[in-house]
Amino acid sequence: MKGAVMKGAVMKQLIQHWVTRQAEQRPDAAAIVWKNVRVTYRELEEHSNRLAAVLKRQGAVRGDRIAFCMAKSPEAITAMLGVLKADCMYVPVDVECPASRVEKILTACEPAGVLVDASGARLMGDVLRSFAGPRPFLGTLEEMPLKENVLATDFCGTDIAAESSAPHVCENDASDGAHILFTSGSTGTPKGVVVTHSSVITYINWTLRYFGIDETDRVSGHAPLHFDLSTQDIYGAFAAGAELHPVPPEYNLLPRKLAAFIQDHRLTQWFSVPSVLNYLCRFDAVPENGFPHLRRLMWCGEVLPTPTLIYLMQKLPSVQFTNLYGPTEATIASSFYTVPECPASETESIPIGTACDGEELLVLDEQRLPVGPGEIGDLYIAGAGLSPGYWRDPEKTASVFLPDPRSIEPRRIYRTGDLARMDEEGRVWFLGRADTQIKSRGYRIELGEIETALHAIDVLEESAVVAIETGGFENMAICCAWVPAGGADINAADVRTRLAESVPRYMLPRHWLQFDRLPKNANGKIDRPRLKADFREAFLSQKSGTAVPGAAT
Amino acid sequence: MSDTLHRKIIELFETEMNLSVPDATTDLIEEGLLDSLIFVDLIVHLETMFDVEIPVADLEFDQFRTVAGIAEFVESLDAGAVSAKQDTAA
Structure with missing residues (x-):
């Protein structure tokens, strides 16, 4: 009867079922090719079924969020599928994300569990040790439990391997969320976009x-x-x-x-x-x-x-x-x-x-x-x-999702x-x-998020962030104008290091200019057009680092 | 000799790219200090500083993983030119 149960599940059409269908029809075909590893559809299906079983055993129920902080790998993709098969939503967390931002993401999505690999373990350990919200379970797909400097994991690859690879009957509907992706928010708090199965399908x-x-x-x-x-x-x-x-x-x-x-x-x-x-x-x-x-x-x-x-x-x-x-x-x-x-x-x-x-x-x-x-x-x-909107943020949702x-x-x-x-x-x-959001290397960046983070740095008197078009391969270059607080003996590298503690690497300004005081317009506001002109003059046109693409040919 | 070169490259990271590199053995890729933008800047600055041409086509990850690796690579490119520049700088 197992087959019948599974067919029912497949007919429901959730995004994980694409893998299930391939595993039935072409089990030995490669699903993922990574470095020297070939993961077949059967392996991917069975491994994610086992992971879903562990997640359920840990208490995950329909609608729960499971964060994963893992480097790009077949295991990370298995983790996504396993979470979906447990009727939960996955929340990807970049292994290079600063701890303070990870904490904001976890606070917002209140995960029932967190999955890590060796590269995400220390970051998650640091965040969870001081985490104020409910403590999620912590697991890894790595074979052995992770090293000492990390919080103890509740399960590891050996435990997953011991589970049954039988398929799961999914309770979710296609209108349910499959994952939450956090993007830059202008006030400094990332926004969680809920993505449903049906919109992906x-x-x-x-x-x-x-x-x-x-x-x-x-x-x-x-x-x-x-x-x-x-x-x-x-x-x-x-x-x-x-x-x-x-x-x-x-x-x-x-x-x-x-x-x-x-x-x-x-x-x-x-x-x-x-x-x-x-x-x-x-x-x-x-x-x-x-x-x-x-x-x-x-x-x-x-x-x-x-x-x-x-x-x-x-x-x-x-x-x-x-x-x-x-x-x-x-x-x-x-x-x-x-x-x-x-x-x-x-x-x-x-x-x-x-x-x-x-x-x-x-x-x-x-x-x-x-x-x-x-x-x-x-x-x-x-x-x-x-x-459907931003995760548990009806106000932000209503401001951009309109009738x-x-x-x-x-x-x-x-x-x-x-x-x-x-x-x-x-x-x-x-x-x-229409606003101050920019794109740099494909990333959506709210300049306000960077400014909010700069304002929290005590050795700065004043700071402002503007973006200039470079004509180079990164499109827009983020520029930071800064004024050290009285007596602070700091350089731009110090400010950058401090800023990296709270914003992701792709938001770090590329160009820095130190001022005695920032230029102001007649209303006393920071004169941003003037700043942009200053940065253009200081950094554009001189070096090949900003050459126009195609010029080389 | 190579210590001087290490210091010069660490200084270049700090003054030209506003990046604090703890020491010559820090893994720049793993620590997230090197990305494609910074990498392009780095090549331009190295070429200017040491008056060498960097054969971008043949680069390997390990040549740029650490400041020590970069130093060794730059020296291998043109030992004569590098030491000459260092002498005039000293």
């Missing part, structure tokens, strides 16, 4: 149809696991029965190694933020007619500079190039544009395109009425991808904070931000 099914992804594909896993692009890599691969090839993070340092990875793994699909592509371009790391297996290349997260696009399209003439656009709040991506031919000029811009199936893009004015073709307005998203002004049904629209226009063909063009 809708999006992934569209990608399989549109791109024709199938079991012959070998797809990249470039994005870190706490970043929502990884949801497409992982579940897109599993839904298609393809191989997922996670990219070890250190490859980001050496563009030639990254190119060799694409070549050696015979990848058929590459998906990343534009900064990685700019990096490959800047070092001219893509071989002429290289990557013979590559079928498609997608990017998302921010604007890809056209010179980089031209470079790639000339080097890789048989590859399909698609721009994807969308915030985490609307699940991975909401619109797409496949570039029909290599742009004729480096100044041509690329639209974010038209809505994916089940989604809708709206360009509205301040009264939330549609603007005419070509007119600038605020970009809103409606449809199947919309998150749809057009319909009687309780439909909602999400205000992206992006400015856009729609052309006569219905294609949407991104025109910038």
Whole structure:
């Protein structure tokens, strides 16, 4: 009867069931290829079933949150699936996240349990030792319990291996949350975006149809696991029965190694933020007619500079190039544009395109009425991808998830904070931000979050953060203007070290300028345009570190 | 000799990139001190400081893992040029 129970579960369609289906149909096919390890669909299915059994034994029940602080690895992906099979939501925590931020995330999501590996164990141990909330259970997929300087784990890999690999009957519905992803919040507290099974399913099914992804594909896993692009890599691969090839993070340092990875793994699909592509371009790391297996290349997260696009399209003439656009709040991506031919000029811009199936893009004015073709307005998203909102934060949720002004049904629209226009063909063009949120290397960053953290540093008298466009591969460079408190003998490296204790590495300013006092405008407010001009003058135009991509070729 | 070079590179991290590197054996990748942005800056600064050309195509992770590794790598590139620069700086 086990088979019947499982069929019932599969028919319910939750995102973990893609793996279950592959394990039934093609058990020995590789699901994940990582360094020298090949994890088959059967292994992935059975291992995650065992983990789910342990989680339930530890007391996890439907709807509980389980945080995991693990480096990118097959084990981390097994952890995600195991959590889902226990009817819980996973909360990825970056192993490089500062402890104070991890604490905020745990306080917000109140996890029933936390999973760690060797690289996340010390961080989580430090946070949990002084954690004020209810104490979660702590487990690891590593074979042996972790070393002494870490809190005692409640279970380890040996305990997981002793469990049954039988499938679980899931109580969750597709409308339940599958995971919570924390993004930058302007007041210094990260916001937890709840992502449901159904929104992931809708999006992934569209990608399989549109791109024709199938079991012959070998797809990249470039994005870190706490970043929502990884949801497409992982579940897109599993839904298609393809191989997922996670990219070890250190490859980001050496563009030639990254190119060799694409070549050696015979990848058929590459998906990343534009900064990685700019990096490959800047070092001219893509071989002429290289990557013979590559079928498609997608990017998302921010604007890809056209010179980089031209470079790639000339080097890789048989590859399909698609721009994807969308915030985490609307699940991975909401619109797409496949570039029909290599742009004729480096100044041509690329639209974010038209809505994916089940989604809708709206360009509205301040009264939330549609603007005419070509007119600038605020970009809103409606449809199947919309998150139910921010985790336990109805106020923030209500401020951006709004009732749809057009319909009687309780439909909602999400205000992206992006400015856009729609052309006569219905294609949407991104025109910038309506607030101080920026994108750097694909990361969403609220400058206010960095300022809040700086204001808490006692050796600073004054500080301000601005962003300038560099034309380099990182797009926007974060700049910090600072004034030391009276008598403080400190340099920018000291301030940076202090700041790194409370914000993630990708939020750390790249450029620093020390002032005796910050420039003010007539109202006594910090003169940010003036600061931007100062930073531009001090840091742009002189060194090759900020050269325009494509200039090298 | 190599101690001087270590100090110079640690100083370069501090003054040019605003990064405090505890010592020459700190694992820069593991400690999260080196990312792609800083890496590009580092190459530019090393090339300027030591008047060498860094063959980006052939780099290995381990050559940049520690300040000691960077020093050894820079020395291997052009021992003559590095020591000449150091002499004039001293």
